[in-house]
Amino acid sequence: xxxxxxxxxxxxxxxxxxxxxxxxxxxxxxxxxxxxxxxxxxxxxxxxxxxxxxxxxxxxxxxxxxxxxxxxxxxxxxxxxxxxxxxxxxxxxxxxxxxxxxxxxxxxxxxxxxxxxxxxxxxxxxxxxxxxxxxxxxxxxxxxxxxxxxxxxxxxxxxxxxxxxxxxxxxxxxxxxxxxxxxxxxxxxxxxxxxxxxxxxxxxxxxxxxxxxxxxxxxxxxxxxxxxxxxxxxxxxxxxxxxxxxxxxxxxxxxxxxxxxxxxxxxxxxxxxxxxxxxxxxxxxxxxxxxxxxxxxxxxxxxxxxxxxxxxxxxxxxxxxxxxxxxxxxxxxxxxxxxxxxxxxxxxxxxxxxxxxxxxxxxxxxxxxxxxxxxxx
Amino acid sequence: xxxxxxxxxxxxxxxxxxxxxxxxxxxxxxxxxxxxxxxxxxxxxxxxxxxxxxxxxxxxxxxxxxxxxxxxxxxxxxxxx
Amino acid sequence: xxxxxxxxxxxxxxxxxxxxxxxxxxxxxxxxxxxxxxxxxxxxxxxxxxxxxxxxxxxxxxxxxxxxxxxxxxxxxxxxxxxxxxxxxxxxxxxxxxxxxxxxxxxxxxxxxxxxxxxxxxxxxxxxxxxxxxxxxxxxxxxxxxxxxxxxxxxxxxxxxxxxxxxxxxxxxxxxxxxxxxxxxxxxxxxxxxxxxxxxxxxxxxxxxxxxxxxxxxxxxxxxxxxxxxxxxxxxxxxxxxxxxxxxxxxxxxxxxxxxxxxxxxxxxxxxxxxxxxxxxxxxxxxxxxxxxxxxxxxxxxxxxxxxxxxxxxxxxxxxxxxxxxxxxxxxxxxxxxxxxxxxxxxxxxxxxxxxxxxxxxxxxxxxxxxxxxxxxxxxxxxxxxxxxxxxxxxxxxxxxxxxxxxxxxxxxxxxxxxxxxxxxxxxxxxxxxxxxxxxxxxxxxxxxx
Ligand SMILES: Cc1cc2nc3c(=O)[nH]c(=O)nc-3n(C[C@H](O)[C@H](O)[C@H](O)COP(=O)(O)OP(=O)(O)OC[C@H]3O[C@@H](n4cnc5c(N)ncnc54)[C@H](O)[C@@H]3O)c2cc1C
Ligand SMILES: Cc1cc2nc3c(=O)[nH]c(=O)nc-3n(C[C@H](O)[C@H](O)[C@H](O)COP(=O)(O)OP(=O)(O)OC[C@H]3O[C@@H](n4cnc5c(N)ncnc54)[C@H](O)[C@@H]3O)c2cc1C
Ligand code: FES
Numbered sequence: 001x002x003x004x005x006x007x008x009x010x011x012x013x014x015x016x017x018x019x020x021x022x023x024x025x026x027x028x029x030x031x032x033x034x035x036x037x038x039x040x041x042x043x044x045x046x047x048x049x050x051x052x053x054x055x056x057x058x059x060x061x062x063x064x065x066x067x068x069x070x071x072x073x074x075x076x077x078x079x080x081x082x083x084x085x086x087x088x089x090x091x092x093x094x095x096x097x098x099x100x101x102x103x104x105x106x107x108x109x110x111x112x113x114x115x116x117x118x119x120x121x122x123x124x125x126x127x128x129x130x131x132x133x134x135x136x137x138x139x140x141x142x143x144x145x146x147x148x149x150x151x152x153x154x155x156x157x158x159x160x161x162x163x164x165x166x167x168x169x170x171x172x173x174x175x176x177x178x179x180x181x182x183x184x185x186x187x188x189x190x191x192x193x194x195x196x197x198x199x200x201x202x203x204x205x206x207x208x209x210x211x212x213x214x215x216x217x218x219x220x221x222x223x224x225x226x227x228x229x230x231x232x233x234x235x236x237x238x239x240x241x242x243x244x245x246x247x248x249x250x251x252x253x254x255x256x257x258x259x260x261x262x263x264x265x266x267x268x269x270x271x272x273x274x275x276x277x278x279x280x281x282x283x284x285x286x287x288x289x290x291x292x293x294x295x296x297x298x299x300x301x302x303x304x305x306x307x308x309x310x311x312x313x314x315x316x317x318x319x320x321x322x323x324x325x326x327x328x329x330x331x332x333x334x335x336x337x338x339x340x341x342x343x344x345x346x347x348x349x350x351x352x353x354x355x356x357x358x359x360x361x362x363x364x365x366x367x368x369x370x371x372x373x374x375x376x377x
Numbered sequence: 378x379x380x381x382x383x384x385x386x387x388x389x390x391x392x393x394x395x396x397x398x399x400x401x402x403x404x405x406x407x408x409x410x411x412x413x414x415x416x417x418x419x420x421x422x423x424x425x426x427x428x429x430x431x432x433x434x435x436x437x438x439x440x441x442x443x444x445x446x447x448x449x450x451x452x453x454x455x456x457x458x
Numbered sequence: 459x460x461x462x463x464x465x466x467x468x469x470x471x472x473x474x475x476x477x478x479x480x481x482x483x484x485x486x487x488x489x490x491x492x493x494x495x496x497x498x499x500x501x502x503x504x505x506x507x508x509x510x511x512x513x514x515x516x517x518x519x520x521x522x523x524x525x526x527x528x529x530x531x532x533x534x535x536x537x538x539x540x541x542x543x544x545x546x547x548x549x550x551x552x553x554x555x556x557x558x559x560x561x562x563x564x565x566x567x568x569x570x571x572x573x574x575x576x577x578x579x580x581x582x583x584x585x586x587x588x589x590x591x592x593x594x595x596x597x598x599x600x601x602x603x604x605x606x607x608x609x610x611x612x613x614x615x616x617x618x619x620x621x622x623x624x625x626x627x628x629x630x631x632x633x634x635x636x637x638x639x640x641x642x643x644x645x646x647x648x649x650x651x652x653x654x655x656x657x658x659x660x661x662x663x664x665x666x667x668x669x670x671x672x673x674x675x676x677x678x679x680x681x682x683x684x685x686x687x688x689x690x691x692x693x694x695x696x697x698x699x700x701x702x703x704x705x706x707x708x709x710x711x712x713x714x715x716x717x718x719x720x721x722x723x724x725x726x727x728x729x730x731x732x733x734x735x736x737x738x739x740x741x742x743x744x745x746x747x748x749x750x751x752x753x754x755x756x757x758x759x760x761x762x763x764x765x766x767x768x769x770x771x772x773x774x775x776x777x778x779x780x781x782x783x784x785x786x787x788x789x790x791x792x793x794x795x796x797x798x799x800x801x802x803x804x805x806x807x808x809x810x811x812x813x814x815x816x817x818x819x820x821x822x823x824x825x826x827x828x829x830x831x832x833x834x835x836x837x838x839x840x841x842x843x844x845x846x847x848x849x850x851x852x853x854x855x856x857x858x859x860x861x862x863x864x865x866x867x868x869x870x871x872x873x874x875x876x877x878x879x880x881x882x883x884x885x886x887x888x889x890x891x892x893x894x895x896x897x898x899x900x901x902x903x904x905x906x907x908x
Contacts, residue, residue: 036834036835038841148841148842217880218439254414271872274543277883281881284880292880292881292884294879294880295877297849298851394604405606409589413824414822417587417692419589420589421600422580422593424596424603425596426540427578428593428850429822429849435557444600444603445538452557
């Protein structure tokens, strides 16, 4: 039986980041990769590296992760398409605008610089937005990446440092042993489940799949310059029960525009739901009317791994499992791209009993224990 | 119906027989249709709306398949060269 | 989807198969609508074919006969409509393109006949992206749409019966066809010639082409390995040809190169119709695996014009609940012909090594052969290199990768099947430019041009 210091199950962006981080320590790392990114959130997601202030804990983690992205940027391959294009939170009405100074002050407390934009400044920054929007908040340090290429870079780095990849699925992972669907069995001191929304290996994980639709256009360089998100997004992303859509558009390095976003519970198939797609695009066109004539190439869906409190599970699985070898890095909902570098660091710090850069208590899986039996509203 | 009609290709007036597709007009005007992603000049390939190599800006709208569009008097066509 | 257009039978594709299907169904008293992406009906073989200029024969051209009968039948023909979405629950959405505008129309149907035809297969080789290199059917279509080739020196290469047909067409248009090069060996073509004997109509067609082409060299067992750009410009000036042992250079102005046909099965797949191999699975009545959906012509097998028309008729009758034993027997014979064609024009293995490491395979995203080879299959290659993610949606590089790398195209099909303006996927209300669908224009205007 092949044995490792650590086995990472799942090689989406989170598993890959964890594998790289462990390999950097000189550990013997094995990665059970599932073979392909097809079907993963990393292959489907938007790749917005964004500081979010849903909750103080979310703000702390995204701000920390963003600083790591800035360090990473110089090393990322071209294929990662890192662009520090910044985010503009767009205010459509007074209710939205009220959030702007509050957000500005809150971000400042975390050392994140932001600029308040007047209606005129917003129109100047993004001429294709509809007239009549009343302002916005620019977060210059936010960026975008192409997640599959980043995941593949992390994995390549891990491999370069000696990690071994097993392109197979794990059928069980417990007590220091991972069984693969190929029949092989691997052993390790620690096992990290970085399995995204797939909870088969640990059904106790209180994770729900939250479906999202996306659409991408042909190339229109310069049409959009920043990632644009409506401030109403926070309202829509917050609701835990209702299907929601929000204006969220991303200028890819290719000049393509990636358009989101929708959030649904209870929808389990990957198929496009025309009604949801319509609502999402209606919203986008409402904010940016000239989108309507742009050529759209493709639509697709993906699943976010949502926890009840919308914070990820990073750390020992204790509380959800009595298996001391089991660790978790999952439940990243709509922020797993952003948070992958931070999560990897925090997890390794916990495993090596070092002081983490930020307080990890809010992300400890053990907090889920109380919630496991709680039905969703 | 007139025998020929005039359209503007990259700002230049080009006269073609009516019933000419925009792709054929671009070939007549010896204009590559587009610059590819890495900057190579490209021209129509399939002639039947499948390959999208013949895309150009027609009447101000980008990414239109010129092989499936027919010339009309006063039409403007721009290639991204 | 506020206002819809309803029909008993919706036919998608107005090639020979779709025209036949629509005509027969309408003649049975059904309300029929036929949609096509092209400006004119006729599909590939009858594309922009002017039928008025053949006074030599008293008989009308088969295309004209077919169209006359279509119009008499009462079926409604709507051209310039590309269907980008459809559902087995009974609707299809089409984008109606004009020079200045485009609208989305929704068509409701009781029964659906897919007659989406085939496209050319392209294989990448160094230089195939140069302006001046076309598909074989591609160059034919472009000349029929007004590209003058008179005086040009043209090499016609690749594989399939199309080579001779197109070479003859180009000669008739005033071009000098320097070479017709068929990759298939004579050995395989010989039995094909024998099968032509059983298909006298096809033999006549073939012979006519050959006599028109006296000046051109017709070679079998040879193919193009490289297209060379003129030193000062980015256009074609010559090609390198090989017969497997010897390689030589031939100057030419244009190259027409295509490797037979690939069925357009995307729409059928979106609707959930089962495939058999690369083709849509149908029974003797052209019924697909989905109730109420029929498929006719090339998507069910590359069997040529006569088979396409017969299948169309069978499906048209079947929509009206009628069967036709005579037609069913005749279509069986055509399937033998299809098998022979497939055997005769099978791609030789040497073509697998046509692309070099730096040869672009995906022309939309400029992805090289080397970049694709680094992956195990479509899904990963797509994600990491973007191949197949451009506007052609893999219609060109997909079949090439299948031949070169053995990659099966991913099966999941999603709308839009063709790139469409975003508003085509949004609600009618979100955009003012979406027109009321009952005000269809074009029904009359499509007639006037034929
Ligand atoms: C529509 C949409 C938009 C998004 N936009 C953004 C955004 O803009 N910014 C952002 O930060 N985040 C965004 N996200 C979220 C982000 O994509 C995810 O949080 C992130 O990709 C999660 O990565 P992961 O590695 O945890 O999971 P995944 O990417 O899902 O990877 C998990 C991997 O584990 C493998 N696996 C599972 N079980 C096994 C097993 N038993 N054996 C072997 N392998 C296994 C799976 O095959 C998979 O490859 C978005 C998500 C969606 C759906
Ligand atoms: C480029 C080319 C040239 C050919 N030339 C010859 C020739 O010279 N001689 C010969 O014997 N055979 C030729 N063939 C073969 C010929 O296609 C068949 O013999 C026969 O005519 C097929 O008829 P069909 O109706 O099945 O398909 P087609 O004639 O291919 O018709 C299919 C029609 O469906 C339309 N369509 C497809 N998808 C959509 C959609 N989503 N929405 C709307 N419309 C759609 C297309 O625009 C097309 O008009 C050629 C084939 C090709 C591809
Ligand atoms: S030439 Fe291929 S789509 Fe126009």
